[in-house]
Amino acid sequence: MEKPFTVDEISKAVKKLKNGKNVGVDEIKAEMLKCGPKIIHQKIAEIFNDMARTGDTPEEITKGILIPLPKPGKPQGLPSNLRPIILLTMLRKILAICMLERTSEKIRRKIPLSQAAYDSGRSTTEHVFTFKLLEEKAITSADYEVTLLMLDMSKAFDTVRRKDLIIILKEVLDDDEIHIMKILLQNVNLIVRVGRETGEDITTNIGVPQGDCLSPLLFIVYLANAMEEERSIMEQEHRYARPTTNIDTLLPPHLQDHSYVIPTDPYLIIDQQYADDTGWASTSKHKTEVIKKSIPQTLKDKNLNVNETKTEEYTIKRNGDEAWKSCKYLGSMLDTKKDITRRKGLAMAAYNKMKHILENQHISTDIKMRIFNAYVSSIFLYNSELWTITQALNHEIDVFQRILLRKIMKIKWQDHISNENLYTMTNQHPWSKTIKKRRFSWFGHLARLPVETPVRKALTEFRRPVRKPKGKQKTTWY
Secondary structure, X not given: OOOOOOHHHHXXXXXXXXXXXXXXXXXXXXXXHHOOOHHHHHHHHHHHHHHHHHOOOOHHHHEEEEEEEEOOOOOOOOHHHEEEEEEEOHHHHHHHHHHHHHHHHHHHOOOOOOEOOOOOOOOHHHHHHHHHHHXXXXXXXXXXXXXXXXXXXXXXXXXXXXXXXXXXXXXOOOHHHHHHHHHHHOOEEEEEEEOOEEEEEEEEOEOOOOOOOOHHHHHHHHHHHHXXXXXXXXXXXXXXXXXXXXXXXXXXXXXXXXXXXXXXXXOOEEEEEEOOEEEEEEOOHHHHHHHHHHHHHHHHHOOOEEOHHHOEEEEEOOOOOOHHHHOEEOOEEOOHHHHHHHHHHHHHHHHHHOHHXXXXXXXXXXXXXXXXXXXXXHHHOOOHHHOOOOHHHHHHHHHHHHHHHHHHOOOOOOOOOOHHXXXXXXXXXXXXXXXXXXXXXXXXXXXXXXXXXXXXXXXXXXXXXXXXXXXXXOOOOO
């Protein structure tokens, strides 16, 4: 290693290990390393440096236990409804954390701003807001139409070609970093465990292990590389370049040496990705059809398969088909009312799971409220800053909150207590005011994002003037 692993580097990586996780083949828990003496961290650093120098890789680095878990909401028994989770050893996890710290900034240079996953300061909120802005522009305009297209990949993490991934990484990483990456990716041995039964060793040569902290970053750089060529083709489509013949002699002096490259495509097209969820918004039906035909083949060339059964397409316009209102994108419904209704159901289900604690008279109100905020409020308020709120919806939201608070405090309908006293007793604030604060916070974050991000492009498009229909205008977020 040009930059050998140090004891301090290993110690910082050990602190980032999560407690209470299942162990790998080494049967070592994170708590054992965190509470152990410093000499353990020194020995781990020596193992990593010796491995890099000699090429002799400990078995624990390349061995994992594969456990198939049923996907939530899917019928049990079918292999296609199982999600493979790999239990890795502490030695491999520490090495992966160290390499993530060393290489993440370099790898992210290959990832476009259209990808918002696994990056600090980025979230699903951006992509959901992109679609909501364009949807609101379409339903409040007389002559504006937008098409949303969403593609999903099947077993995306398990189909990455490791050789192609290494070639991509060679463009940005140093030789010693590539050497360690090869150790983490090549010749991974897995043991399938179902219940208490284990199978024979399986050597894999494809995919990135799910359970490794490096895997998400490696996958999105692989996906970005797969879509880079297609993106450049779409950007160049319908553009006219300056003629190759020399026409300067035919022009007046003040027009010579002028660039004649003129973008002639009047249509909007925005692409955005969140991990393996890819989406497009376009005002051109033709371009949407081109994407539907070309993108699956482009991804297939990289061994990434689009799940056609999960492909969704919606055309949104004023007084048009309202099927888009039932679209769930990255955990949120595009229609505000439907999203609030869904969030109520999810929050109520979370409340019922914690009911034995929240309604326990032997637990203090302060602890109950901490649990309520962590398990119920956070679920209901997910992406609530994107809701297009009216006075009636504000009232509906606050009523739902007060119903839950009254259940916790054992206040029955015949007990007369003002709303202000209820909020004081529970040390809570109306959710409508919380949403308002979150809207201001979100807008500040939005204004600071680079102009090349999809959500900033959508905001610019939203401001573009269009012909307004007659009658009262519908309420929008902006």
